[in-house]
Amino acid sequence: MPFAHITGWGMYVPEPILTNEDLSKLVETSDEWIRERTGIRERRIARDTDFPSTMGAEAALQALKIANLAPTELDLIICASSSPEYIFPSTACIIQDRIGATKAGAFDLQAACTGFVYALNMGAQAIRSGSVKNVLVIGTEALSRFVNWKDRNTCILFGDGAGAFVLQASDQPGGVMSAVMHSDGSGADTLSLPGGGSRHPATEATVREGKHFIQMDGKEVFRFATRVMGRAVTEALEQVHLTTNDVQWIVPHQANYRIIESAAKHLKTPLNKFVVNVERYGNTSTASIPIATIEAAQKSQIKTKDKVVFVAFGAGLTWGAMVVEWTGPLPAKKKVRIEPYRLFARLRSFFRRVLRRLEGILARKEL
Numbered sequence: 001m002p003f004a005h006i007t008g009w010g011m012y013v014p015e016p017i018l019t020n021e022d023l024s025k026l027v028e029t030s031d032e033w034i035r036e037r038t039g040i041r042e043r044r045i046a047r048d049t050d051f052p053s054t055m056g057a058e059a060a061l062q063a064l065k066i067a068n069l070a071p072t073e074l075d076l077i078i079c080a081s082s083s084p085e086y087i088f089p090s091t092a093c094i095i096q097d098r099i100g101a102t103k104a105g106a107f108d109l110q111a112a113c114t115g116f117v118y119a120l121n122m123g124a125q126a127i128r129s130g131s132v133k134n135v136l137v138i139g140t141e142a143l144s145r146f147v148n149w150k151d152r153n154t155c156i157l158f159g160d161g162a163g164a165f166v167l168q169a170s171d172q173p174g175g176v177m178s179a180v181m182h183s184d185g186s187g188a189d190t191l192s193l194p195g196g197g198s199r200h201p202a203t204e205a206t207v208r209e210g211k212h213f214i215q216m217d218g219k220e221v222f223r224f225a226t227r228v229m230g231r232a233v234t235e236a237l238e239q240v241h242l243t244t245n246d247v248q249w250i251v252p253h254q255a256n257y258r259i260i261e262s263a264a265k266h267l268k269t270p271l272n273k274f275v276v277n278v279e280r281y282g283n284t285s286t287a288s289i290p291i292a293t294i295e296a297a298q299k300s301q302i303k304t305k306d307k308v309v310f311v312a313f314g315a316g317l318t319w320g321a322m323v324v325e326w327t328g329p330l331p332a333k334k335k336v337r338i339e340p341y342r343l344f345a346r347l348r349s350f351f352r353r354v355l356r357r358l359e360g361i362l363a364r365k366e367l
């Protein structure tokens, strides 16, 4: 059975920074309150030209460059997003077109902030089954578009950005070692974006009632998160007969520094084993684990052969954890240049649209 290795990684965050100070001009809050209760100092906000697909595609191309893999060699793209571009088509398909992944299947996976852990596990399982070799897993968010900038309970928390991993099959042991996925739909109303789906399709009333904004019972989510994080880590480690002593890094979902502190306490593990960057990006939902991991890898904190645990929780309610052995790029016969693929993808997309139009016209004439 092939092993699923993480061989490439890439991230993208939009340039505009929204500080706590900026927020204190929008709602009744303060830098001191936000830092004390969440650990967040600032977050990135998508520009009008940034979308989950554009940010996800940038992260993906970087990941492919590190993996030394052409987009055309991808078999599957899984995109996790809590702020997808549309209900359909999937953001994964838009990214597939943007990067020119000509032979890849593509779908979105919805597990809110746990989405990246779920998606990574699904990608790894597809590789383990032998049905695919090269998988791109993306977490990408423009959550700022769903934030009520008048609600101080939520608007201080979220940020935008994207992260991507390439998973590749190899006979060498390593990569994804174990994973657990959990859910509890009885807590569905604890954290939700109720409007715009088939339950509450957009109407004047849904807009007036704020149903198109993120709604959250912060205290309840906090309690739930502190309850499940440590347990999920222990479960994923037990599957491979490891303990936190065998692990070099734990990368938790970056939602609130106090939640991470509580997980560390529960696991009796020093906080300096946890990768934390919530102060600079806030909660970027599905993108938070890849962004934190990539920054740690770039700083050479996470190194080849390190055992790393990812752990996340989110709306659903969902939660999950995964143990991986960090590898890095597989040996490659030739260097793949990614930049030409960007142009190739644009041209290909344009000509396919033109061709589809012409075919439509000809088909109509034949009828």
Ligand code: UT7
Pocket: 028, 029, 030, 033, 034, 037, 038, 113, 152, 153, 156, 191, 216, 218, 219, 221, 222, 225, 255, 256, 283, 285, 313, 314, 315
């Ligand atoms: O991916 C999962 C996403 N969600 C989460 O992870 C959220 C988890 N929950 C949390 O992070 C925390 O519950 C919050 C940061 C949202 C809130 O922190 P808290 O310590 O649970 O505060 P609280 O809701 O108990 O509010 C305490 C007080 C309240 O005032 P009163 O009723 O005691 O007078 C709030 O109205 O703080 C007030 N408050 C604020 N004050 C200043 C709430 N938000 C703010 C704010 N600035 N932004």
